[in-house]
Amino acid sequence: RRSWAEPYKIKVVEPLRTTTREEREAAIADAGYNTFLLPSKDVYIDLLTDSGTNAMSDRQWAGMMLGDEAYAGSGNYYRLEDTIRRFYGYRHVVPTHQGRGAENLLSQSLISPGHHVPGNMYFTTTRFHQEKAGATFHDIIVDEAHDPTLDAPFKGNVDLAKLAALIDEVGAERIPYVCVAATVNMAGGQPISMANMRAVRELTQRHGIAIYLDATRAVENALFIREREEGYGSTSLADILLEFCSYSDGCTMSGKKDPLTNIGGWLATNDEALFEEARNLVVVYEGLHTYGGMAGRDMEAMAIGITESVELAYMKSRVGQVRYLGELLDQWGIPFVRPVGGHGIFLDARGFYPHLDQEQFPAQTLAAQLYLEAGVRAMERGIVSAGRDAATGENHHPSLELVRLTIPRRVYTQAHMDVVAESVKACYDDREAARGLRMTYEPKYLRFFQARFEPL
Numbered sequence: 001r002r003s004w005a006e007p008y009k010i011k012v013v014e015p016l017r018t019t020t021r022e023e024r025e026a027a028i029a030d031a032g033y034n035t036f037l038l039p040s041k042d043v044y045i046d047l048l049t050d051s052g053t054n055a056m057s058d059r060q061w062a063g064m065m066l067g068d069e070a071y072a073g074s075g076n077y078y079r080l081e082d083t084i085r086r087f088y089g090y091r092h093v094v095p096t097h098q099g100r101g102a103e104n105l106l107s108q109s110l111i112s113p114g115h116h117v118p119g120n121m122y123f124t125t126t127r128f129h130q131e132k133a134g135a136t137f138h139d140i141i142v143d144e145a146h147d148p149t150l151d152a153p154f155k156g157n158v159d160l161a162k163l164a165a166l167i168d169e170v171g172a173e174r175i176p177y178v179c180v181a182a183t184v185n186m187a188g189g190q191p192i193s194m195a196n197m198r199a200v201r202e203l204t205q206r207h208g209i210a211i212y213l214d215a216t217r218a219v220e221n222a223l224f225i226r227e228r229e230e231g232y233g234s235t236s237l238a239d240i241l242l243e244f245c246s247y248s249d250g251c252t253m254s255g256k257k258d259p260l261t262n263i264g265g266w267l268a269t270n271d272e273a274l275f276e277e278a279r280n281l282v283v284v285y286e287g288l289h290t291y292g293g294m295a296g297r298d299m300e301a302m303a304i305g306i307t308e309s310v311e312l313a314y315m316k317s318r319v320g321q322v323r324y325l326g327e328l329l330d331q332w333g334i335p336f337v338r339p340v341g342g343h344g345i346f347l348d349a350r351g352f353y354p355h356l357d358q359e360q361f362p363a364q365t366l367a368a369q370l371y372l373e374a375g376v377r378a379m380e381r382g383i384v385s386a387g388r389d390a391a392t393g394e395n396h397h398p399s400l401e402l403v404r405l406t407i408p409r410r411v412y413t414q415a416h417m418d419v420v421a422e423s424v425k426a427c428y429d430d431r432e433a434a435r436g437l438r439m440t441y442e443p444k445y446l447r448f449f450q451a452r453f454e455p456l
């Protein structure tokens with residue numbers, strides 16, 4: 001019996017449309033070889049992102065009917081606030097429309113020009129808001145995270161020596177907070193251990209430096225702690241999550257991942273001064289402090305989704321499906337980031353296309369090839385996503401040149417995973433024929449969303 005069989009059955013389905021190769025050739029050309037620019041009607045299996053693409057439960061849909069759309073004081077807000085307090089442990093909550101809304105509030109409230117913000121590998125919107133507020137981002141993740149072939153249990157860990165060195169170099173007073181991500185998206189959905197989180201807390205507290213968690217996939221992170229960390233083998237995900245968050249001063253959160261909603265987020269904190277500042281600023285950017293850019297119905301669905309996200313059988317099935325796809329690809333020796341992360345398989349585009357320079361955009365090329373092959377949409381997570389250095393304007397050259405096959409929660413079946421695996425294999429068999437791309441349009445901000453390319 002497969003140990004991770006889903007603890008739910010399907011009640012509602014949404015028809016999928018298949019396309020011909022000719023249709024896909026026209027569609028990807030119209031999209032400038034950028035999968036973000038494809039209309040979803042031309043996508044068969046959509047693995048672009050796990051963000052906002054998750055299936056809600058019948059309880060969450062029922063919750064949508066309980067939307068209290070009062071402008072101020074919505075009952076759904078108070079239920080959401082209470083649920084966040086219960087499961088994440090923070091005292092104060094500022095609702096936002098999604099994660100980057102919280103990142104904006106946190107960065108604007110705590111960062112001043114000349115500050116330095118260390119984090120375990122960059123994330124695109126997170127670093128953008130830190131730099132926009134005038135900070136310099138510093139990657140303090142362990143070196144192992146930059147090696148896609150290395151199978152280590154907690155590649156999301158912070159390298160304490162790197163953090164201590166930065167504190168010595170710039171001084172604690174110029175570090176408003178350390179940003180710790182759980183899991184680490186750009187490293188391949190890699191977890192950080194409880195022991196490492198505790199150690200980061202001890203080091204930073206010695207210098208009076210705060211920690212703000214990017215808790216976007218912290219429940220998935222909790223499963224890895226339960227599976228891989230001494231002493232947590234029979235601890236509930238809810239208890240692991242609560243302890244993990246207790247080593248931070250607050251968190252930014254995208255409700256579109258772990259909490260199983262299509263929109264939503266929050267900034268949570270135990271710091272009274274930050275709460276007052278962010279609660280005041282939220283009315284400028286997101287909406288009143290009791291809805292933050294969400295409808296009442298969305299806040300209700302997110303509160304319910306939080307309670308569902310910590311169910312062990314659900315989380316084992318969610319991560320189990322990702323591992324299943326990894327096992328299929330493994331049988332053909334296809335290169336992807338080891339170990340398999342929480343929310344997707346990250347194909348190693350350098351391993352696919354050793355004949356392409358990074359400036360020919362191997363990951364962008366592979367994402368386009370996979371779409372052409374079978375209408376499967378993936379996301380570039382390489383040099384295009386890494387963007388340009390804020391100071392020099394030069395392209396960042398990340399060691400990881402990846403294509404992310406991101407598995408939405410409770411959406412696709414095992415048969416869809418089989419189709420995805422066979423499509424990746426077909427691309428792998430044709431890998432020598434890949435020619436690379438040239439960027440023909442480069443947006444100013446977060447270029448990967450809207451950049452356009454042409455085949456070389």
Ligand SMILES: Cc1ncc(COP(=O)(O)O)c(/C=N/[C@@H](Cc2ccccc2)C(=O)O)c1O
Nearest residue numbers: 049050051098099100123124125185214216254
């Ligand atoms: C670890 C982490 N922290 C914050 C956020 C922002 O949250 P939000 O503003 O999207 O709600 C995200 C969003 N990640 C999504 C969507 C995305 C966003 C930017 C570029 C590509 C894709 C993805 O990885 O697909 C995240 O993963």
